[in-house]
Amino acid sequence: MSNAPILLTPGPLTTSARTRQAMLVDWGSWDQNFNQLTASLCQQLLTIVNGHTHHHCVPLQGSGTFAVEAAIGTLVPRDGKVLVLINGAYGQRLAKICKVLGRAYGTFETAEDEPTTAADVGRLLRADPSFSHVALIHCETSTGILNPLAEIAQVVAGHGKRLIIDAMSSFGALPIDAEKVPFDALIAASGKCLEGVPGMGFVFANKASLAAAEGNSHSLAMDLHDQFSYMLKTGQWRFTPPTHVVAALHEALRQYSEEGGLAARHRRYADNCQALLEGMAELGLRSFLPASIQAPIIVTFHAPRDSRYQFKDFYERVKAKGFILYPGKLTQVETFRVGCIGCVGPDGMRAAVNAVAEVLREMEVLDI
Numbered sequence: 001m002s003n004a005p006i007l008l009t010p011g012p013l014t015t016s017a018r019t020r021q022a023m024l025v026d027w028g029s030w031d032q033n034f035n036q037l038t039a040s041l042c043q044q045l046l047t048i049v050n051g052h053t054h055h056h057c058v059p060l061q062g063s064g065t066f067a068v069e070a071a072i073g074t075l076v077p078r079d080g081k082v083l084v085l086i087n088g089a090y091g092q093r094l095a096k097i098c099k100v101l102g103r104a105y106g107t108f109e110t111a112e113d114e115p116t117t118a119a120d121v122g123r124l125l126r127a128d129p130s131f132s133h134v135a136l137i138h139c140e141t142s143t144g145i146l147n148p149l150a151e152i153a154q155v156v157a158g159h160g161k162r163l164i165i166d167a168m169s170s171f172g173a174l175p176i177d178a179e180k181v182p183f184d185a186l187i188a189a190s191g192k193c194l195e196g197v198p199g200m201g202f203v204f205a206n207k208a209s210l211a212a213a214e215g216n217s218h219s220l221a222m223d224l225h226d227q228f229s230y231m232l233k234t235g236q237w238r239f240t241p242p243t244h245v246v247a248a249l250h251e252a253l254r255q256y257s258e259e260g261g262l263a264a265r266h267r268r269y270a271d272n273c274q275a276l277l278e279g280m281a282e283l284g285l286r287s288f289l290p291a292s293i294q295a296p297i298i299v300t301f302h303a304p305r306d307s308r309y310q311f312k313d314f315y316e317r318v319k320a321k322g323f324i325l326y327p328g329k330l331t332q333v334e335t336f337r338v339g340c341i342g343c344v345g346p347d348g349m350r351a352a353v354n355a356v357a358e359v360l361r362e363m364e365v366l367d368i
């Protein structure tokens with residue numbers, strides 16, 4: 001495995017050998033030991049978000065978007081109305097989910113380098129009291145911008161509205177305390193900052209809201225009320241569980257805790273981000289976001305202006321040196337992205353910068 005490339009992407013990302021090894025066992029979904037694994041996983045996840053008092057952890061098969069769609073479909077009543085806050089592609093996806101599910105919604109969009117503010121949200125909720133819910137992306141992975149979650153959550157709660165947070169790319173690395181940040185649902189997944197493998201999401205759902213959500217869902221498989229009730233009764237997942245993914249995440253959480261939990265994970269990613277930003281700046285590559293709103297999760301860089309630069313060629317050459325980068329997701333400016341998350345440290349990031357430097361020299365890209 002030593003010559004497998006390092007994934008500097010927003011997920012799937014590089015996992016440890018221990019985490020991959022945990023998938024070498026086949027578990028039966030009825031087996032008591034597997035049910036204990038699931039229960040232990042949910043308890044540990046609740047501890048990370050400090051959610052034991054007011055929230056349940058409901059796991060769901062599938063990629064992260066499945067869990068986001070399930071949360072909206074389950075927790076927003078059919079006559080609810082969602083204010084969707086957008087500054088990138090994942091915010092757009094929230095709006096699309098509301099549209100497909102037939103939930104009424106309104107959008108508020110800021111530029112991709114402009115966080116939504118609590119003042120904006122207060123103004124919008126005053127202007128239209130018919131909103132029942134607000135949906136927000138914590139770290140908008142399409143650029144790496146961080147939205148001010150704690151402030152927005154206070155304003156939403158102050159208006160008596162309910163908050164749905166897509167914290168997919170921040171959970172486990174950036175602090176979120178359910179006792180201080182009121183929310184109805186916070187959604188994350190196995191294959192991001194917890195460094196598990198992809199294949200399941202999980203929703204921290206407010207206990208009272210989940211209890212009141214029976215019959216809201218448009219879908220059988222995506223109904224979190226049903227998923228949770230069944231799990232509570234039987235200890236089992238409702239339908240075939242992603243057993244290997246659960247086992248890998250359980251092992252990844254053991255390492256998370258050994259590393260020093262959230263504070264240590266946050267520090268390592270922040271160190272990765274800094275090593276990356278410093279190294280790329282030395283090459284003359286500029287980051288798209290100012291440091292003040294940059295989350296230490298993924299960084300967007302302006303592509304070189306040189307006509308000899310083509311992303312595909314650049315990508316293939318950097319890959320040949322052992323690193324997988326990610327294309328940009330902006331419509332107006334040409335960019336590429338480099339993730340800071342996964343089983344990698346600052347030395348790995350510096351090696352990636354060296355690979356980028358060598359590749360740009362090989363491509364004779366001069367105009368950066």
Ligand SMILES: *Cc1c(COP(=O)(O)O)cnc(C)c1O
Pocket residue numbers: 010011063064065066068090137139140141166167168169189
């Ligand atoms: C990764 C991610 C998702 C989920 O994407 P999937 O491709 O469905 O796993 C959702 N929201 C954000 C902010 C993400 O970073």
